[in-house]
Amino acid sequence: MHFVVCIKQVPEGTEVDIDPETGVLRREGADAKLNVYDTHALEAAVRLKEELGGTVTAVSMGPPQAEAVLREALMLGADSGYLLSDRVFAGADTLATSYTLAEAIRRLPPFDVIFCGMQTTDGDTAQVGPGIAELLNIPHVSYVTRIREMRAGAIAVDADTGYGIQTLRVKLPCLVTVTRAANQPRLPSYRLKQRTKDQPVTVWTSRHLAGADRSRFGLRGSPTQVERIFPPDRPTTRQMLAGTPDELSAGLIDRLREWRFL
Amino acid sequence: MSTIRVDVSRCTLCGECVAACPFDAVEIVQGALHFTEACRLCRICIRRCPQEALALEERPREHTERGTYRDVLIFAEQHEGHVHPVTYELIGKGLELARELGQKLHVVLIGSGVRVQADHLLAYGPATVYVFDHPDLRWFRIEPYTRAVVRVAQEIRPNIMLLGATPIGRSLAPRIAARLGTGLTADCTSLSVKPNGDLVQTRPAFGGNVMAQIVTPGHRPQMATIRYKVMAPARPVQAAPGRVVELLCDEDLLRTDIEVLGFTPYELDRGIEEADVIVAAGRGIGRAEGLALIGQLAELLGGAVGVTRPLVEQGWADHRQQVGMSGRTVRPRLYIACGISGAVQHVAGMRGAEHIVAINTDPEAPIFDVAHLGLVGDLYEIVPKLIDDLKEGAALHGLP
Numbered sequence: 001m002h003f004v005v006c007i008k009q010v011p012e013g014t015e016v017d018i019d020p021e022t023g024v025l026r027r028e029g030a031d032a033k034l035n036v037y038d039t040h041a042l043e044a045a046v047r048l049k050e051e052l053g054g055t056v057t058a059v060s061m062g063p064p065q066a067e068a069v070l071r072e073a074l075m076l077g078a079d080s081g082y083l084l085s086d087r088v089f090a091g092a093d094t095l096a097t098s099y100t101l102a103e104a105i106r107r108l109p110p111f112d113v114i115f116c117g118m119q120t121t122d123g124d125t126a127q128v129g130p131g132i133a134e135l136l137n138i139p140h141v142s143y144v145t146r147i148r149e150m151r152a153g154a155i156a157v158d159a160d161t162g163y164g165i166q167t168l169r170v171k172l173p174c175l176v177t178v179t180r181a182a183n184q185p186r187l188p189s190y191r192l193k194q195r196t197k198d199q200p201v202t203v204w205t206s207r208h209l210a211g212a213d214r215s216r217f218g219l220r221g222s223p224t225q226v227e228r229i230f231p232p233d234r235p236t237t238r239q240m241l242a243g244t245p246d247e248l249s250a251g252l253i254d255r256l257r258e259w260r261f262l
Numbered sequence: 263m264s265t266i267r268v269d270v271s272r273c274t275l276c277g278e279c280v281a282a283c284p285f286d287a288v289e290i291v292q293g294a295l296h297f298t299e300a301c302r303l304c305r306i307c308i309r310r311c312p313q314e315a316l317a318l319e320e321r322p323r324e325h326t327e328r329g330t331y332r333d334v335l336i337f338a339e340q341h342e343g344h345v346h347p348v349t350y351e352l353i354g355k356g357l358e359l360a361r362e363l364g365q366k367l368h369v370v371l372i373g374s375g376v377r378v379q380a381d382h383l384l385a386y387g388p389a390t391v392y393v394f395d396h397p398d399l400r401w402f403r404i405e406p407y408t409r410a411v412v413r414v415a416q417e418i419r420p421n422i423m424l425l426g427a428t429p430i431g432r433s434l435a436p437r438i439a440a441r442l443g444t445g446l447t448a449d450c451t452s453l454s455v456k457p458n459g460d461l462v463q464t465r466p467a468f469g470g471n472v473m474a475q476i477v478t479p480g481h482r483p484q485m486a487t488i489r490y491k492v493m494a495p496a497r498p499v500q501a502a503p504g505r506v507v508e509l510l511c512d513e514d515l516l517r518t519d520i521e522v523l524g525f526t527p528y529e530l531d532r533g534i535e536e537a538d539v540i541v542a543a544g545r546g547i548g549r550a551e552g553l554a555l556i557g558q559l560a561e562l563l564g565g566a567v568g569v570t571r572p573l574v575e576q577g578w579a580d581h582r583q584q585v586g587m588s589g590r591t592v593r594p595r596l597y598i599a600c601g602i603s604g605a606v607q608h609v610a611g612m613r614g615a616e617h618i619v620a621i622n623t624d625p626e627a628p629i630f631d632v633a634h635l636g637l638v639g640d641l642y643e644i645v646p647k648l649i650d651d652l653k654e655g656a657a658l659h660g661l662p
Contacts, residue, residue: 036575094448098440122468124588125448127436130404134440139519140404142433156523160582161402162429163341164527171519179581180574223445223481227462229472232606240625240636245643249651252619252644255635259617261539261563261596262655 001054001150003045004105004114006132007038007073009066010122034069037117039076040178043185044147045115046077052150055079057108061089061100067201074196075188082108086205091219094123098131099221103212104204105136113155114175118143126177133175140175141168144182265318266307268295272315279307279316284417284507304417328459331482334360335420337411338371338383338391339430342400345371345379347495348426352488353386354496356424359455365421368392370414372407374400380506387499396511401522402430408437409515415442420483422461424453427487435487445478446485449587451492451610461486466587471606491535491593491614534583539565539596540615542585543573544608546601546622546641550578555645556600562652568592570608586611600641604629621645 012031045056058073060066061084070081084104092100105114114136116129126142133140141159148156148167156169157176170176206217215221241251256262273295280288287300288307308316334356339346353367360367366389371380373395380391394410411434415423423438425431427449439446451473452464460477461484467474478484534540541560543553553567560567569579571586585592587607597615601622602608609632612618620633621641630636637644 093445094436095440095443095445098436119588121588123448125436126432127439127446127448130433130436131440133404134408134437140433140437141520143429160429161341164525166401166522167524167526169521169523174519180577181581223443223478224447224476225479227475227477229467229474232466232471232473232610238630238633238636240630240638242625242638245639245647248621248637248639248644249647252635252637252648253651253655255617255619256563256596259596262652 001049001052001113002109002111003048003054003056004108004111005038005041005045005056005058005073005078006101006114006116006129007042007058007060007069008035008117008120008122009033009060009062009069010035010120032065032068034072035117035120035122037119037121037178037180038069039117039185040180040182041115041117042073042076042078043183044144044176044178045113046186047183048113048147048150049077054112057082057111059101059104059108060084061092061097061104063090064203067203070201071196072188074199074201075193076186077189077192080199081201083201083203084205084209085203086217088206088214088217088220091222092217093222093224094125094127094131095223096216096218096221098128098135099212099216100209100218101128102132102135103209105132107209110173112172113150114138114173116175116177118177118179129175129177136173136175138173138175139170140177141170142177144176144178146182147176147178266297266301266303267317269315269317270294272313274313274315276312278310278312282306282310302418328480328482331419331421332363333366333368333389333418333420334363334422334424335368335370335415335418335483336388336423337425337431337434338369338379339426339428340371340373340376340379341402343373343375343379345383346426346428346490348428348431348488348490349383350386350495351490351493352424352426353383353388355453355488355493356422357387357496359422359453359461362455363421363459366390368414368418368420370394370411372399372410374398377506377508384504384506385498385502386496387502387504389504391504391506393506393508394511394515395508396516398516398518399511401525402434403518403520403522404433404437405518405520406516407434408441410509410511411438412441413509413515415483421459422455423483423485425485425487427489431487435485439485442483442485444481444483444485446487447476447478448487450486450488453486453488453493460484466607466610489591491591528582533590534566534568534585534592535590537566537592537594539563539598540568540585540592540594540612541565541598541600542568542570542602542612543579543600544570544602545572546603547573548601550576552601552642553578555642555649558649559598559600559645559652562649563596563598565594565596568597568612570602570605599629599633600645602629603627604632
């Protein structure tokens with residue numbers, strides 16, 4: 001079995017705002033971490049590997065420092081890591097990102113399941129997983145809450161449709177995106193950390209994706225363009241109350257009566 | 263630009279093409295075939311013509327093909343015959359955009375036994391409701407649903423295409439966009455059009471700390487998913503001149519590698535989007551047990567419990583309870599924020615509430631900027647007192 005896991009390095013927080021004077025984006029705290037949903041994707045793959053045998057390949061697109069999340073993936077049980085890093089990949093929207101990841105995955109040994117986190121905590125789009133599946137022409141299931149079993153050329157999963165839980169059997173190869181309910185990720189293992197500390201992460205540039213359409217990478221391959229950014233507006237009307245808990249409770253109850261909740 | 267060319271020496275005015283046209287775009291006027299503006303160049307008439315009198319006339323292409331795409335197409339999500347309410351919001355916004363561009367709105371509906379829902383949707387004013395109605399389409403499965411929407415999109419070539427940012431919409435839209443090779447903007451909270459037909463898509467970015475305005479200048483259709491409960495829903499119109507077009511569900515369309523083994527609906531869970539009252543907890547509750555207190559208050563007010571993202575990430579609450587950018591957008595009549603600092607990504611999901619109350623120890627917390635009533639104090643002192651007072655009031659007056 002070969003499991004591929006797509007992961008992303010994201011900012012630690014989203015403490016970003018816009019300088020009201022200059023209109024320039026201020027990004028504080030450059031700390032980066034592995035997207036939390038991707039830890040569940042990795043866990044799902046590693047558990048299946050432990051049960052059925054096989055290998056787990058982690059793939060990420062990003063700047064050179066994104067190697068850190070691939071190292072983390074190795075500590076969490078991935079067998080190898082691939083970093084897609086090239087200036088021509090930069091500025092990619094979700095379509096160009098899906099294309100680049102799909103082109104890389106095509107060049108890996110044949111896979112059975114691709115796992116993605118349900119979304120990233122920085123982009124929040126949930127679009128890249130389905131995009132990869134489309135470009136590889138395989139079925140996908142989003143918002144998987146449970147991996148049931150994998151046998152006879154298919155994987156059985158539960159997925160959140162917004163109305164309830166659908167139990168599905170999907171033929172391999174396929175792609176699933178997992179929610180945080182899917183499993184409890186393990187912590188990075190010290191043993192694996194020691195064992196993998198000298199293991200190289202493979203870096204692929206656009207040259208390694210020979211045959212791919214370069215015009216579909218990065219900014220050039222991105223149909224969407226950010227025209228401008230601006231701060232969200234805030235409403236202004238408010239009344240503040242301070243006092244003892246009794247006074248505050250009474251004040252709130254008065255308003256609830258006024259608003260006809262009581 | 264292209265048109266259909268008629269070889270008048272061959273045409274017998276037999277009317278085959280008039281009958282075959284899915285868009286009613288072919289007319290016989292004063293002894294000659296006439297193609298109206300409704301023609302989508304689908305070429306069905308060319309294939310049907312027994313005299314081979316029709317052909318596609320290619321004219322030199324414009325710099326881009328943008329101009330050949332027109333109208334707005336929306337995806338009507340339904341589950342077991344119930345149309346998702348975001349659909350009416352998409353119709354409302356779609357009609358507004360279409361009107362501004364002098365174009366039309368079309369709807370695509372997919373399911374089993376959904377013809378009656380199609381007629382129902384027609385009352386909201388779209389020009390066309392395209393229906394794929396087949397027992398195999400009862401459950402959402404990605405391959406047939408993608409094919410169905412793409413078929414309509416390729417036929418009518420819409421300028422703009424909108425889906426709800428629901429779990430199904432967010433699974434389906436990126437797949438369609440990748441197949442059509444076009445751009446897609448997730449979770450838009452505002453949409454407008456420029457006079458040239460470009461769709462200006464606004465969505466929160468960086469966790470909602472900034473708003474990003476996004477365009478798709480060189481590709482068509484321009485696709486977006488729209489947050490539920492942000493746009494005003496459409497209302498039924500007096501005269502609804504549109505029509506329902508049932509489309510063929512052939513084997514090619516229905517093919518799938520996904521088998522549905524079962525479905526368990528959420529029990530009595532109307533979802534926090536439907537709640538009139540929401541009592542929400544943030545990081546300020548400090549411990550998972552604090553949620554029980556929040557739950558008590560919610561119950562007394564007949565409401566639901568919402569949470570901020572850190573609580574979901576801690577594993578204290580389910581992601582379906584999460585209010586904010588990466589959770590649900592809610593518009594209750596009353597929202598009580600307990601121990602919530604008011605990070606923009608949270609506020610983006612609740613600012614539409616009619617009445618907002620905030621309880622926080624920090625008088626400078628940004629949540630107070632959006633609250634109509636702010637209580638400065640410790641929620642562990644205020645909320646228990648409030649629960650007591652409400653219970654007492656209920657005992658005295660039989661309320662609430």
